Amino acid sequence: MPDTNDQSVRMELDALKLYPGTAMYIQSQSDGSHTRHKVQFIGTIKGKSLLVTLPFENGKGMWIQAGHTFVVRGFNGIYAYALSTQVIRARAHPFPYIHFSWPRAVDCQMVRKSLRVETSLPARVTLADNSTVNVTLLDLSAPGSMLNTPTAIGAVGEHARIAFAVDFEGNTSNLNIPVIIRNIHPKEDGSGFHIGVGFESVAQNDALILHYVINTIALGANP
Secondary structure (H helix, E strand, C coil): CCCEEEEEEEECHHHHCCCCCCEEEEEECCCCCCCCEEEEEEEEECCCEEEEECCEECCEECCCCCCCEEEEEEECCCEEEEEEEEEEEEECCCCCEEEEECCCCEEEEEECCCCCEEEEEEEEEECCCCCEEEEEEEEECCCEEEEEECCCCCCCCCEEEEEEEEEECCEEEEEEEEEEEEEEEECCCCCCEEEEEEECCCCHHHHHHHHHHHHHHHCCCCC
16 A cells, blocks of 8 residues: 555645646446546646546447546556546547546645555566576565565575566566565465565666556556
């Protein structure tokens, strides 16, 4: 779960300074659904409406009924936000999109620097002697990760590299990041080890992808 400040704030939608293509997640409140659907922010007509792409399910555009209430959630790099809005209409041309009503206010929570989310991502660690071990990332944050490993790998203070694939805006991105082993703990059931690693010298592009993935997972999408 996100590590956030205790106080939330309310602000106008324009204050979030969203850019076209930003990922959002919409959830219907009219039918009691708990499913969140990924959409993309298109733009706003100030004081009148919010425009987002139409969500797709099983390869088909979803039926969105006028008047239904939705909660829209997202993250702008500083705030995790949520707003309540009603469907004005859905359009098929010039491309499938939805007009939502202009929200009265947006509930925002400032996210601290170290946001940590649970994952189950397969990865491969390459040690200094070039030996490799398949592991699982149990969590992920900008500073590092906790690994689940079948055997103890390396030693505290040793440097290594970790490679894993993530979904970045619908495309697979392969990350290969230098790490340092911070701690090693045997699992209570004797089935392996939990190993904490810190990321080091992360390339700018990889850092941006990590930031996107961590916040996408925090918003409820699949890791």
